[in-house]
Amino acid sequence: MTAQIIDARAIAERLRAEVAAEVAELKARHGLTPGLAVVLTGDDPASQVYVRSKGEHSIAAGMHSITRRLPAETSQAELLAVVDELNRDPAIHGVLVQLPLPKGLDEQAVIAAIDPAKDVDGLHFVNSGRLAQGLPALTPCTPLGCMILLRETLGDLTGARAVVVGRSVLVGRPIAQLLLQADCTVTIAHSRTRDLPAVCREADILVAAVGRPQMIQADWIKPGATVIDVGINRVPFRDPVKAAAGKTKLVGDVAFKAACEVAGHITPVPGGVGLMTVACLLKNTVTAAKRIAGLEA
Numbered sequence: 001m002t003a004q005i006i007d008a009r010a011i012a013e014r015l016r017a018e019v020a021a022e023v024a025e026l027k028a029r030h031g032l033t034p035g036l037a038v039v040l041t042g043d044d045p046a047s048q049v050y051v052r053s054k055g056e057h058s059i060a061a062g063m064h065s066i067t068r069r070l071p072a073e074t075s076q077a078e079l080l081a082v083v084d085e086l087n088r089d090p091a092i093h094g095v096l097v098q099l100p101l102p103k104g105l106d107e108q109a110v111i112a113a114i115d116p117a118k119d120v121d122g123l124h125f126v127n128s129g130r131l132a133q134g135l136p137a138l139t140p141c142t143p144l145g146c147m148i149l150l151r152e153t154l155g156d157l158t159g160a161r162a163v164v165v166g167r168s169v170l171v172g173r174p175i176a177q178l179l180l181q182a183d184c185t186v187t188i189a190h191s192r193t194r195d196l197p198a199v200c201r202e203a204d205i206l207v208a209a210v211g212r213p214q215m216i217q218a219d220w221i222k223p224g225a226t227v228i229d230v231g232i233n234r235v236p237f238r239d240p241v242k243a244a245a246g247k248t249k250l251v252g253d254v255a256f257k258a259a260c261e262v263a264g265h266i267t268p269v270p271g272g273v274g275l276m277t278v279a280c281l282l283k284n285t286v287t288a289a290k291r292i293a294g295l296e297a
């Protein structure tokens with residue numbers, strides 16, 4: 001079998017275009033411009049790339065966008081003061097504090113300080129609690145993107161066996177909740193799972209979110225399964241000349257080439273789930289703006 005590659009680039013582009021159209025309508029009909037604020041603390045190189053992309057895409061969608069860049073030495077009190085200021089700013093409907101935070105800062109306390117109505121990352125316990133209860137909630141962007149890819153690929157997911165490898169707050173746990181809401185039979189597997197390959201082989205839908213380069217092997221995949229690879233791992237090239245030059249490449253959590261011989265559908269890395277994350281952040285910001293303005297329940 002040769003897997004069909006899920007065209008996340010096209011799906012993300014379409015979603016961004018839909019969001020831009022909705023922003024234009026909110027402006028024209030209600031004088032409402034959705035506003036997103038991203039807070040970057042410190043100088044983590046990957047975070048700088050992600051934050052720049054979030055700013056550029058929100059402007060391209062017609063939104064109000066601000067990026068607050070704070071030095072790595074920022075204190076907890078200073079960071080909380082910035083979050084408080086953004087919580088109060090009526091032009092801002094989405095507040096995202098880029099993670100990881102520099103050492104010494106308490107991520108949980110910072111996330112808990114974000115107004116849940118503006119928590120476009122869906123990480124506040126009010127939103128994760130609402131998600132766990134099946135209530136409307138702002139939902140983490142990467143899991144939301146994975147669900148859109150799955151629905152585009154498979155349509156109705158009812159009754160499918162889904163295995164999520166990874167139990168992070170950002171991806172594993174929320175995507176398991178979303179799969180459950182979609183009437184899948186869900187298993188959350190992790191580093192302590194016994195016979196992980198056998199558990200993965202049961203999956204009609206396999207979501208890899210472990211952060212370990214190419215860990216999921218082809219013989220862990222049920223023939224014809226849909227494989228969603230959330231991993232973004234930077235590794236040295238195998239070619240010794242490139243490796244010696246310090247060059248790196250991005251790979252997922254799935255051994256992609258071999259997996260393509262077994263899976264029915266699969267997302268590539270790069271060019272897969274990562275593209276959906278920013279598109280879903282824009283979508284969440286529009287949702288937050290509409291709810292704050294009383295235009296949506």
Ligand code: GUN
Pocket residue numbers: 096097098099100121141142170277
């Ligand atoms: N760092 C990597 N991914 C994310 C994300 O989705 N949200 C935040 N806040 N930080 C991240």
